[in-house]
Amino acid sequence: EAQVTQNPRYLITVTGKKLTVTCSQNMNHEYMSWYRQDPGLGLRQIYYSMNVEVTDKGDVPEGYKVSRKEKRNFPLILESPSPNQTSLYFCASSAGGSNEQYFGPGTRLTVT
Amino acid sequence: GQNIDQPTEMTATEGAIVQINCTYQTSGFNGLFWYQQHAGEAPTFLSYNVLDGLEEKGRFSSFLSRSKGYSYLLLKELQMKDSASYLCAAPGLGGYNKLIFGAGTRLAVHP
Numbered sequence: 663e664a665q666v667t668q669n670p671r672y673l674i675t676v677t678g679k680k681l682t683v684t685c686s687q688n689m690n691h692e693y694m695s696w697y698r699q700d701p702g703l704g705l706r707q708i709y710y711s712m713n714v715e716v717t718d719k720g721d722v723p724e725g726y727k728v729s730r731k732e733k734r735n736f737p738l739i740l741e742s743p744s745p746n747q748t749s750l751y752f753c754a755s756s757a758g759g760s761n762e763q764y765f766g767p768g769t770r771l772t773v774t
Numbered sequence: 775g776q777n778i779d780q781p782t783e784m785t786a787t788e789g790a791i792v793q794i795n796c797t798y799q800t801s802g803f804n805g806l807f808w809y810q811q812h813a814g815e816a817p818t819f820l821s822y823n824v825l826d827g828l829e830e831k832g833r834f835s836s837f838l839s840r841s842k843g844y845s846y847l848l849l850k851e852l853q854m855k856d857s858a859s860y861l862c863a864a865p866g867l868g869g870y871n872k873l874i875f876g877a878g879t880r881l882a883v884h885p
Contacts, residue, residue, distance in 0.1 A: 693871065695871075697875075702877055703877060704861065704875045704876055704877035704878055705817070705861065705863075705875040706875070707872060707873065710871055710872065712871060718868075718871070720872060721866075721872070752816060752817070758870070759870050760805055760822060760824065760870055762807070762819035762822065763817075763819070763873070764819075765816035765817050765818070766816060767815070767816050768814075768815075768816055
């Protein structure tokens with residue numbers, strides 16, 4: 663089954679404790695992206711990757727890091743989480759260009 | 775600037791027709807996507823328009839006018855399961871790599 667998986671699905675953590683949210687896709691997609699979704703603001707792009715070792719900033723990259731060492735994986739790293747990073751996070755992948763994006767199930771992160 | 779506007783909430787009756795509008799001001803590309811998102815779930819793709827006009831796909835149709843920066847999603851024969859948020863998205867300055875999403879329209883379908 664074609665899918666995008668994310669782990670963990672739910673996470674409660676404290677300010678400053680580094681965390682990683684994993685994302686993996688099994689569709690051999692070149693393009694992957696991370697979004698955060700906050701009430702009233704819609705989906706905002708954090709980072710995206712067009713291929714292995716090729717990443718670039720989205721609209722809200724501050725406080726986040728990503729890496730793309732393998733085609734299937736695109737982890738999101740929060741080196742020092744802060745309460746304003748409490749949000750619902752979605753990973754997505756696509757064959758690129760004007761093709762549809764496939765979204766993972768989401769990770770609900772709470773930073774206290 | 776880059777901006778996408780859509781109504782925050784709409785309500786409709788089961789079996790009826792509803793039109794969800796989206797206006798956009800983005801640079802460069804002119805295609806537009808619609809996604810459906812049920813509460814607590816991931817967005818799923820509904821449609822993509824790159825040419826002007828109406829594209830029909832079962833009960834759902836999507837319209838695009840590139841010159842007016844306007845699109846709408848038409849849902850016919852509404853069912854309770856159509857209660858969801860509907861997101862429109864268009865390429866931003868970075869093209870299709872950097873989609874700009876609207877805040878979404880939350881549709882409530884009542885019996």
